[in-house]
């Protein structure tokens with residue numbers, strides 16, 4: 001079974017996917033981490049993030065590996081773990097530029113499609129482009145202010161600055177961020193994290209042992 005959980009920035013995709021994956025006993029797959037890792041490598045190499053050809057050549061020369069686990073995903077470049085540096089303010093600021101490059105999107109999608117099911121996949125276009133065949137699809141939303149308040153414990157900036165950055169990223173990511181027509185849309189604003197996880201679990205199709 002493949003379950004997709006898409007949504008806007010900081011809407012709770014990773015936390016909810018992790019909770020749902022743990023309840024199901026399967027891994028979750030964070031597609032955003034691959035875009036973040038591509039951005040980090042581009043920044044470290046001093047590349048122009050708008051330049052698809054050089055960035056893609058750099059990624060192919062320094063392959064990334066996503067390790068999808070139920071409790072949290074990790075990203076590796078050879079023996080070097082990149083995970084800890086992927087949620088910095090500078091990666092936040094550059095990642096939408098990288099994610100808009102069609103060649104980079106193709107590179108990410110190929111890695112995701114090579115993963116063995118079952119899993120929960122989270123991102124922006126999991127239910128529309130990457131896994132349109134998924135058995136269950138969800139799309140998370142919440143107001144920018146609520147998302148910024150939730151994020152505040154994880155970033156050095158204050159709530160208004162975080163909110164402004166989220167709104168900017170929503171705008172830049174909007175092309176690939178439309179909900180799938182068959183996705184269940186959940187406004188997470190009034191719900192606790194566990195409330196969202198239980199809402200998702202309650203709407204999953206009945207599972208058979210081999211599914």
Ligand SMILES: Nc1ncnc2c1ncn2[C@@H]1O[C@H](COP(=O)(O)OP(=O)(O)OP(=O)(O)O)[C@@H](O)[C@H]1O
Nearest residue numbers: 009010011012013014015032150151188191192193
């Ligand atoms: N329903 C909720 N109630 C309260 N806090 C929540 C809820 N859902 C998520 N959070 C918190 O909001 C923050 C952002 O959640 P998370 O990182 O899962 O979002 P995301 O959509 O994966 O973010 P990004 O798009 O940046 O990768 C985390 O601190 C998380 O614990």
Ligand SMILES: Nc1ccn([C@H]2C[C@H](O)[C@@H](COP(=O)(O)O)O2)c(=O)n1
Nearest residue numbers: 031032035095096099123124125173
């Ligand atoms: N399937 C995806 C996943 C992510 N992105 C882009 C959009 C985000 O700005 C960035 C980081 O993702 P996040 O960690 O916020 O989930 O990557 C995308 O375009 N498609």
